Amino acid sequence: MGVNEKIAILVSDFLKEIGEDLERDGLKETPLRVSKMIEELFSGLREPKFSDFKTFESETTGELVWVTQIPFYSVCEHHLLPFFGDVSIGYIPAENRTLGLSKFLRLVEYWSKRPSIQEGLTTTICKELTENIPNNGVGVVIKARHLCMEMRGVRSANAITKTESFSGILKTDFERRKEFFERM
Numbered sequence: 001m002g003v004n005e006k007i008a009i010l011v012s013d014f015l016k017e018i019g020e021d022l023e024r025d026g027l028k029e030t031p032l033r034v035s036k037m038i039e040e041l042f043s044g045l046r047e048p049k050f051s052d053f054k055t056f057e058s059e060t061t062g063e064l065v066w067v068t069q070i071p072f073y074s075v076c077e078h079h080l081l082p083f084f085g086d087v088s089i090g091y092i093p094a095e096n097r098t099l100g101l102s103k104f105l106r107l108v109e110y111w112s113k114r115p116s117i118q119e120g121l122t123t124t125i126c127k128e129l130t131e132n133i134p135n136n137g138v139g140v141v142i143k144a145r146h147l148c149m150e151m152r153g154v155r156s157a158n159a160i161t162k163t164e165s166f167s168g169i170l171k172t173d174f175e176r177r178k179e180f181f182e183r184m
């Protein structure tokens with residue numbers, strides 16, 4: 001039995017337990033549909049670890065390079081409900097090398113397609129960039145809405161949670177970090 005079929009059975013059991021009628025027309029295809037969707041939402045767990053950090057030659061001057069407002073969608077590991085928003089990354093290139101835009105998008109995508117928490121996602125993206133591209137500092141800011149906060153509990157509709165992670169000069173040099181936030 002494939003992963004999809006196994007998950008479809010679990011989804012059927014789940015629906016039964018919450019009191020749904022599995023014979024109802026609207027639900028007939030739901031277990032299989034959900035299992036396929038789950039495969040997509042959590043694809044980062046099964047793919048090989050993202051490692052395509054190929055940089056290219058470019059004249060750099062120690063100035064910040066920005067990639068802002070990369071959209072992302074993830075699922076919180078505490079409630080399995082979506083959280084989503086955007087990731088902004090600023091870094092100080094070194095050795096006259098920079099990373100292409102598409103790599104940032106794919107790095108964010110890879111790490112968000114799994115159950116995660118926003119703080120963890122932020123530090124992981126910062127750490128992966130710090131360790132894999134020539135740089136003198138990396139800063140990552142994620143702004144997100146959490147459906148587990150909006151649909152249940154205190155129902156803080158539209159509240160934005162902001163998390164940050166820094167390395168290198170951006171972690172240690174207050175002036176550079178100020179510049180980071182001014183330009184965000």
Ligand SMILES: [Zn+2]
Pocket residue numbers: 076077078079080081146148149
């Ligand atoms: Zn949650």
